Amino acid sequence: MTAPAHVLNLVRPSVPSERNLQPEEDTMHDNNTPQPLPVTxxxxxxxxxxxxxxxxxxxxxxxxxxxxxxxxxxxxxxxxxxxxxxxxxxxxxxxxxxxxxxxxxxxxxxxxxxxxxxxxxxxxxxxxxxxxxxxxxxxxxxxxxxxxxxxxxxxxxxxxxxxxxxxxxxxxxxxxxxxxxxxxxxxxxxxxxxxxxxxxxxxxxxxxxxxxxxxxxxxxxxxxxxxxxxxxxxLSPAPSGRTFTLTIVEGEQQHANGIDLSDADSPVSYTDLPDDVQQWLTDRGYVPERPDVWVLVTPVDELPEAVNVIDVWDVTV
Structure with missing residues (x-):
């Protein structure tokens, strides 16, 4: 027995035709909103x-x-x-x-x-x-x-x-x-x-x-x-400390050894680095707020086997 048409309309949801659906990427900028330019x-x-x-x-x-x-x-x-x-x-x-x-x-x-x-x-x-x-x-x-x-x-x-x-x-x-x-x-x-x-x-x-x-x-x-x-x-002069190698790299380093400078477990803190080392980092594009430039800390002369290395510096702390 066939149900009346008005009953079918109640139990069958309305589905838009696939012909009328636009790809998601085509509708993202329909409002012509200008996208912000990346910060240099x-x-x-x-x-x-x-x-x-x-x-x-x-x-x-x-x-x-x-x-x-x-x-x-x-x-x-x-x-x-x-x-x-x-x-x-x-x-x-x-x-x-x-x-x-x-x-x-x-x-x-x-x-x-x-x-x-x-x-x-x-x-x-x-x-x-x-x-x-x-x-x-x-x-x-x-x-x-x-x-x-x-x-x-x-x-x-x-x-x-x-x-x-x-x-x-x-x-x-x-x-x-x-x-x-x-x-x-x-x-x-x-x-x-x-x-x-x-x-x-x-x-x-x-x-x-x-x-x-x-x-x-x-x-x-x-x-x-x-x-x-x-x-x-x-406060008397501190004994000589240990020396570490800082390696500035660009991009994510999934397989590199070493600890990122901003990590809580890093043996070296950015805020404790001497002024000349901080300036060296800044001159090479590193600032703490920038996410795509990393500084990997390793024992002295032990490079982190990273790619896209920008520069290296040995620091004693």
Missing amino acids: EDELAEQHAVEAARQREEWPSLHDVADGGTVDLSSLWPRMEPERWDIDPAAVVELLAERAGGVANRLDAGVRSLLARRDGNTSVWIRPKPEEDLIEVVAWSAGGVWSQRAWWIRGILEVAADGYGEIRMSPFCATTFAIRGSGGTTVFTEDENGLIGRLLGRWYLGWLGRRAVREQLGYEPIGPEETALDMEEF
């Missing part, structure tokens, strides 16, 4: 220079800092509101580096190193003051497994406990954070309202937890040290 290397370099000039003008205390110089962060953190209170302190430091540039990049790299450095490469000295609910903490590291970035940090933490077993640590007074990379050394200070002191409290709680686990399982202890390292000793 010169234009990208000019944009980079303009942004650097803006950062230098708006954040002068973070630029032209002498090697071993001191930067007081106390007056800078209020400029990072409301993010200062809304997001993780480490993320605020990263945001500061993006907005300000200069030695804020070294601060960002130092914070990431502090939070990621292995306990076996870190020394810690503590002095509890139970009568005042305070703990003085000094921690330092001469370098990690991959990165030779060194740092020294000191702060006094105020401890608060509530009835639910929660432990909170906050900076009681000024915190000092000295960071040394291949590009130089900067000492950062802040008052009790700063973010580095809050990060120190978070790091110290994590260190205590890992230490307790090692003790429970009978593993080799990881500290604390009997005496603290003075900052003046930390």
Whole structure:
């Protein structure tokens, strides 16, 4: 029995004829919208220079800092509101580096190193003051497994406990954070309202937890040290470092060995490279924002077996 025509119309969807369908690529630009032209290397370099000039003008205390110089962060953190209170302190430091540039990049790299450095490469000295609910903490590291970035940090933490077993640590007074990379050394200070002191409290709680686990399982202890390292000793000339080869390549390198300079595991950080090496990278078309030019890091004299090599440089860090 044949269903009435009006019933067929209800159950059979309308399908457009294939004759009326245009290939997808033919209809993408029917609105005649002009497509943006690709940015040239010169234009990208000019944009980079303009942004650097803006950062230098708006954040002068973070630029032209002498090697071993001191930067007081106390007056800078209020400029990072409301993010200062809304997001993780480490993320605020990263945001500061993006907005300000200069030695804020070294601060960002130092914070990431502090939070990621292995306990076996870190020394810690503590002095509890139970009568005042305070703990003085000094921690330092001469370098990690991959990165030779060194740092020294000191702060006094105020401890608060509530009835639910929660432990909170906050900076009681000024915190000092000295960071040394291949590009130089900067000492950062802040008052009790700063973010580095809050990060120190978070790091110290994590260190205590890992230490307790090692003790429970009978593993080799990881500290604390009997005496603290003075900052003046930390700031003394660093021993000679390791040498790596930087290879600038163009295009994706699927089968090349080596670690990309922007990778978190790279033993060399762009922000810690000496000025002449950064200029060498810029002159050869590399800027951090450009995705098609890579810098592969390998041990000295070990080339990464890459294609489209632009240039090579050996750097000691």
